[in-house]
Amino acid sequence: MFAQRFFRPATALRSHVRRYATEPSNGGNIGTSAAIGVAMLAAAGYGGYYYKSMKSRKVGHESEAAGMPASKNEEKNIPAKPEDAGVKPMMAFKGGDQGFISLVLESVEEINHNTKKFRFHLPEEDSVSGLHVASALITKHKGPEMEKPVIRPYTPVSDEDTKSYIDLLVKKYPDGPMSEHLHSMNPGQRLDFKGPIPKYPWEANKHEHIALIAGGTGITPMYQLARAIFKNPEDKTKVTLVYGNLTEQDILLKKEFEELENTYPQRFRAFYVLDHPPEGWQHGSGYITKDLLKTVLPEPKEVNFKAFVCGPAPMYKAISGVKKSPSDQGELGGILKELGYSKEQVYKF
Numbered sequence: 074m075f076a077q078r079f080f081r082p083a084t085a086l087r088s089h090v091r092r093y094a095t096e097p098s099n100g101g102n103i104g105t106s107a108a109i110g111v112a113m114l115a116a117a118g119y120g121g122y123y124y125k126s127m128k129s130r131k132v133g134h135e136s137e138a139a140g141m142p143a144s145k146n147e148e149k150n151i152p153a154k155p156e157d158a159g160v161k162p163m164m165a166f167k168g169g170d171q172g173f174i175s176l177v178l179e180s181v182e183e184i185n186h187n188t189k190k191f192r193f194h195l196p197e198e199d200s201v202s203g204l205h206v207a208s209a210l211i212t213k214h215k216g217p218e219m220e221k222p223v224i225r226p227y228t229p230v231s232d233e234d235t236k237s238y239i240d241l242l243v244k245k246y247p248d249g250p251m252s253e254h255l256h257s258m259n260p261g262q263r264l265d266f267k268g269p270i271p272k273y274p275w276e277a278n279k280h281e282h283i284a285l286i287a288g289g290t291g292i293t294p295m296y297q298l299a300r301a302i303f304k305n306p307e308d309k310t311k312v313t314l315v316y317g318n319l320t321e322q323d324i325l326l327k328k329e330f331e332e333l334e335n336t337y338p339q340r341f342r343a344f345y346v347l348d349h350p351p352e353g354w355q356h357g358s359g360y361i362t363k364d365l366l367k368t369v370l371p372e373p374k375e376v377n378f379k380a381f382v383c384g385p386a387p388m389y390k391a392i393s394g395v396k397k398s399p400s401d402q403g404e405l406g407g408i409l410k411e412l413g414y415s416k417e418q419v420y421k422f
């Protein structure tokens with residue numbers, strides 16, 4: 074259905090609407106795909122499964138099971154690390170009444186003219202964040218001249234299985250109290266975090282096809298969802314990303330999404346729309362329009378479909394209608410309503 078449905082007539086869009094390929098769009102770079110596939114299997118815990126199945130053969134020490142001499146720890150009967158023994162790693166964010174925890178900023182990487190990646194160290198070595206998909210964290214900061222603390226949500230771009238740290242990708246907004254504070258931070262300083270803040274609980278194959286409609290830093294919850302879907306070999310969900318930005322430099326995580334597009338050409342497609350496109354730009358220009366969404370998304374009743382929306386307030390208004398509060402999705406409005414989708418088919422982050 075994906076390939077057929079992709080071409081609804083929309084003359085203005087033909088130049089940047091491309092068919093879902095049957096082969097990787099990098100010219101069949103099987104090597105890259107295979108390497109990513111192996112990496113994904115490892116990330117999904119298959120390496121661990123292999124390791125455990127070797128252990129279950131009970132050949133003396135674990136190293137002996139792998140055909141190597143027993144290590145000093147094994148000879149002294151020092152227990153294996155928890156994950157080696159099949160124990161789940163510790164979770165830094167536990168929810169409930171845990172409250173805020175203070176994390177140390179480990180490093181800062183400049184991504185573009187207004188966005189930086191911040192790596193925060195988790196309190197326990199070898200612990201994971203404890204975030205599930207989809208969920209976020211909230212940050213809290215109170216400067217010396219502030220009456221009340223500022224609290225803002227962020228979705229880490231590091232994988233949920235990553236140990237010892239989380240990465241935030243944060244764009245600096247003029248006069249934005251939290252983003253300005255983050256951009257002024259130096260390694261060694263601390264910030265308060267709380268979570269996980271549950272969003273949309275994802276399960277493999279919950280929907281046949283999803284749309285990720287994002288603007289600016291609204292891409293981070295979308296990346297969390299896409300990562301979870303494509304690293305799970307059981308999950309066959311088709312994903313269409315429609316991502317709007319001002320300029321080409323503002324497109325975040327482009328390399329990561331290109332990798333998905335090359336590895337899963339039949340299940341993942343990305344459409345980029347720019348307010349100020351460079352010369353020769355092959356994708357869309359202007360805003361995310363009704364024509365574009367009509368062209369690239371399935372019909373409302375065609376499949377089990379869900380659209381996820383995240384971005385600046387004017388984008389919500391135009392695409393889906395605004396969200397009333399963190400716990401109230403508000404009425405469906407905008408382009409998605411005009412195209413006939415139901416309120417239940419749309420989730421606003």
Ligand SMILES: Cc1cc2nc3c(=O)[nH]c(=O)nc-3n(C[C@H](O)[C@H](O)[C@H](O)COP(=O)(O)OP(=O)(O)OC[C@H]3O[C@@H](n4cnc5c(N)ncnc54)[C@H](O)[C@@H]3O)c2cc1C
Nearest residue numbers: 225226227228242243244246249250251252289290293385
């Ligand atoms: C679930 C969720 C996850 C988020 N994840 C991230 C993330 O990973 N990285 C990140 O940088 N931000 C993310 N945000 C946005 C973030 O929470 C803050 O709103 C943002 O950092 C601005 O905060 P501020 O205090 O600096 O400025 P504010 O005073 O809140 O806003 C300053 C100006 O920026 C505008 N603005 C705020 N947010 C956005 C936006 N997302 N797009 C365009 N304009 C905006 C406001 O309308 C205002 O004009 C997320 C938001 C949500 C709801």
